[in-house]
Amino acid sequence: MELNIAEVKDLDKVAELVNQAYRGISAPDWTTEVGLIDGPRTNQHSLEDMIENGASIILLALDNVSRKLAGCVALTPMDSGEWYLSMLAVSPHVQSSGVGRSIMTGAEKFARDAGARSLKISVINVREKLIEWYERRGFTKTGDTEPFPYDDPGVGVPLRDDLALVTLTKSLMA
Numbered sequence: 001m002e003l004n005i006a007e008v009k010d011l012d013k014v015a016e017l018v019n020q021a022y023r024g025i026s027a028p029d030w031t032t033e034v035g036l037i038d039g040p041r042t043n044q045h046s047l048e049d050m051i052e053n054g055a056s057i058i059l060l061a062l063d064n065v066s067r068k069l070a071g072c073v074a075l076t077p078m079d080s081g082e083w084y085l086s087m088l089a090v091s092p093h094v095q096s097s098g099v100g101r102s103i104m105t106g107a108e109k110f111a112r113d114a115g116a117r118s119l120k121i122s123v124i125n126v127r128e129k130l131i132e133w134y135e136r137r138g139f140t141k142t143g144d145t146e147p148f149p150y151d152d153p154g155v156g157v158p159l160r161d162d163l164a165l166v167t168l169t170k171s172l173m174a
């Protein structure tokens with residue numbers, strides 16, 4: 001799937017897509033945070049902060065036929081060639097049809113071509129099926145867990161008090 005780098009003019013649509021993908025579906029499912037966290041996942045202003053000065057790159061996946069936004073992912077270079085991958089989101093209309101898999105393949109290629117040696121992700125601990133999905137993409141748990149940011153209103157309203165972030169990594173070296 002073709003991935004394009006998002007510009008500021010794209011970010012209202014990206015915020016809408018991310019909020020729909022993470023929390024916009026009515027029933028809890030393995031693909032969403034419904035039942036775990038309420039409220040918006042992000043907003044246009046936060047996304048502008050992310051890409052300001054090139055700190056992060058947001059990649060957009062457009063539907064091959066309609067050219068509408070089908071998904072996105074963010075990449076943030078960190079120390080020692082490790083890049084943080086976050087905000088992977090697929091439009092609810094096309095979830096579970098291979099778009100997420102395809103975005104991950106493209107994002108890995110983008111990061112590798114730009115010099116990344118490994119990717120790091122954080123996944124909410126109780127989303128076991130999503131963790132398994134990343135494991136099928138070649139990620140492995142590092143054994144580290146970070147606290148969920150309960151005191152950050154920017155992440156939404158957590159509905160449970162047992163959330164934490166599990167760290168997984170994937171080497172991009174051949």
Ligand SMILES: CC(C)(COP(=O)(O)OP(=O)(O)OC[C@H]1O[C@@H](n2cnc3c(N)ncnc32)[C@H](O)[C@@H]1OP(=O)(O)O)[C@@H](O)C(=O)NCCC(=O)NCCS
Pocket residue numbers: 021022030031032033087088089090091094095096097098099100101102122123124129130133136
């Ligand atoms: C999670 C997400 C990125 C996955 O992308 P997607 O396009 O929906 O998923 P794909 O079509 O690429 O993959 C579907 C997978 O689900 C599996 N699957 C289908 N039904 C399933 C079910 N009921 N339970 C578990 N897995 C299921 C399929 O086997 C397939 O896995 P495989 O590729 O290893 O065989 C997407 O659903 C999404 O945007 N979710 C909301 C945002 C989010 O939670 N992002 C991740 C934050 S860390």
